[in-house]
Amino acid sequence: MELPVSDFRLKNSDLKIGPWRFTVRLRTGRLRSTIAVGLIVIALSLAGTAVRAAEVIDRVVAVVAGEIILLSDVRAARELGLVEPEGGTDPDRETLTRLIDRALMLAEVDRYAPPEPGEDAVNAALTTLRARSASTEAFSAILVRVGLEDMHLREILRQNLRIQAYLDQRFPADTDARQRELIAEWLAGLRRRAEIVDLYAAR
DSSP states (O other), rough: OSSSSSSOOTTTTTBBBBSSBBOOOEEEEEEEEHHHHHHHHHHHHHHHHHHHHSOOOOOOOEEEEEEEEEEHHHHHHHTSSSSOSOOOSSSSHHHHHHHHHHHHHHHHHHHHOOOOOHHHEEEEEEEEHHHSSSSSHHHHHHHHTTOOHHHHHHHHHHHHHHHHHHHHHOOSSHHHHHHHHHHHHHHHHHHHOOOEEEEEOOO
């Protein structure tokens, strides 16, 4: 899969598409694919205007498993603590790699449809996430800053719980280390088979 440019940029008023907000899937049927391609063409046509704009705040950094990932998705995941980089020199790069893996895993989860997490589980995950902030107000400020509404955050957490349930079911192991090893091998195979367009370049 190839895109005609290596870096197109979006302004704040443009469409927000990505696994952290409104997902556009390029792989799920002819109609959706046609719509998604149309959106990309529109976004590319807007790119010229965005590049010339005084304030450019977003750009596509990857397309993976039919999902478009924006730079704002990467930074939202970091700010909210949904992804925690391991201390490398480029935390955006590390976070994007984790989001790419997440998109691949979610595509597999959607194929097999594990049991849906209950509202109690989603509420517990949200409470845990909020507890990482200094206060409720601080957490709310982060949501405003990254442009994420509570309903979308809850959907992200629901998807994360689905992924974890799938992994626990598919890769039972005696130790956490062994499970991580099995998952890493599985992910390596997913990466080899998937169409991944990585447009990230450190700024």
